[in-house]
Amino acid sequence: MEQTEMVFIPFPVIGHLASALEIAKLITKRDPRFSITIFIMKFPFGSTDAMDTDSDSIRFVTLPPVEVSSETTPSGHFFSEFLKVHIPLVRDAVHELTRSNSVRLSGFVIDMFCTHMIDVADEFGVPSYLFFSSGAAVLGFLLHVQFLHDYEGLDINEFKDSDAELDVPTFVNSVPGKVFPAWMFDKESGGAEMLLYHTRRFREVKGILVNTFIELESHAIQSLSGSTVPEVYPVGPILNTRMGSGGAQQDASAIMSWLDDQPPSSVIFLCFGSMGSFGADQIKEIAYGLEHSGHRFLWSLRQPPQKGKMEFPGGYENIEEVLPEGFLHRTARIGKVIGWAPQIAVLAHSAVGGFVSHCGWNSLLESIWYGVPVATWPIYAEQQINAFQMVKGLGLAVEIKIDYNEDSDYVVSAHEIENGLRNLMNINSEVRKKRKEMEKISRKVMIDGGSSHFSLGHFIEDMMDSKVMKGKDAL
Helix, strand or coil: CCCCEEEEECCHHHHHHHHHHHHHHHHHHCCCEEEEEEECCCCCCCCCCCCCCCCCCEEEEEECCCCCCCCCCCCCCHHHHHHCCCHHHHHHHHHHHHCCCCCCEEEEECCCHHHHHHHHHHHCCCEEEECCCCCCCHHHHHHHHHHHHHHHHCCCHHHHHCEEECCCCEEEEEEEHHHHHHHCCCCCCCHHHHHHHHHHHHCCCCCECCCCCCCCCCHHHHHHHHHCCEEEEECCCCCCCCCCCCCHHHHHHHHCCCCCCCCCHHHHHHEEECCCCCHHHHHHHHHHHHHCCEEEEEEEECCCCCCCCCCCCCCCHHHHHHHCCHHHHCCCCEEECCCCCCCCHHHCCCCEEEEECCCCCHHHHHHHCCCEEEEECCCCHHHHHHHHHHHHCCCCCEEECCCCCCCCCCCHHHHHHHHHHHCCCCCCCCHHHHHHHHHHHHHHHCCCCCHHHHHHHHHHHHHHHHHHHHHHCCC
């Protein structure tokens, strides 16, 4: 039987890689005619977690390491150059993949930050689809801002640190400038131009797979469906819900054992993503806020990388040095401070009743899947606008901050944190009720008859039609 091959090109950070792998599994499980090759790029800093799968229809190809410029900080210029130097490597790898007569290449699925690879798909005469790992409202925001910038002369910098608001079709409420992604204002390091470049190219693909579901973002999806952008397939929530703990099994066991001893829905879990960390002053305010709230807590505390270094946050050698004197002793009965956290397993645990999150889209979807209310504390990327949508647009989160930014000198006070935690743990809140309803819906949409199940089937049909048409063109 002729093999129908898809190529996946994810951006090499864990949130994007994990989502790409999960949607690849859904596709190959749904339609055994497909096999998928996932190309893995590696940054010259940090490490990419090893990817594995038990599916015979998915394989990984790790591309050779590349030399980029001598820049020492992640920037738009760096990421653009990193992607460009991978173009010939991807081209060669696809040539190798298609040498067999039994392989028919049907298309590329390209990450939102890998749109340079559309050119490679064009060379092979196959369609490109985009995998947008954030939500539909943010997709519409980027497309709207890019259109206004390119065709109506919008000066994005007018919104920097501003209360000025922008009407965006995919958002119910006008979006304040203070929650725009920080990279939109980064002209010096190329972040603004990088975002605009990728967003322009979104319009060139045949369709856009979005990690969301209609019932969560009905307004945004409806807005996009009537626009001139490529067809949108809401196929989420795409999550890895397996309870694996990587190379930190011992740490995970201790964490889960501690949770086992806590009452149901009593623990606040604080975790800020793979790149989230705070300075010493902010850490102390978080500690005081937790202590004064009186709630049980599990706090994933990470050490910031050295300034100007391309590194991810790591663990503290001596965590007491950064905490207020006596904090660990005073909170020993109700709290636990950890480094790395097995987030999925923690959110799934019955003891967890609230989640203080950086509002990365994957984390927000995980919290919905497990019905855990969120208090927002965004740090970087598009997290501020995610937080704004969750609090103001969807009513699915409470606010600690929605406009906090890692580049700001602002320190959130212990009083603000304490108030946010008390709101988070209010058992009678509307947010908690909405969360429980959305938890049930998020699980139904992925099974037969659900909206995302249908949307994924529609994508597969379109991909097979592309393959058939390409075959006819070749005759």
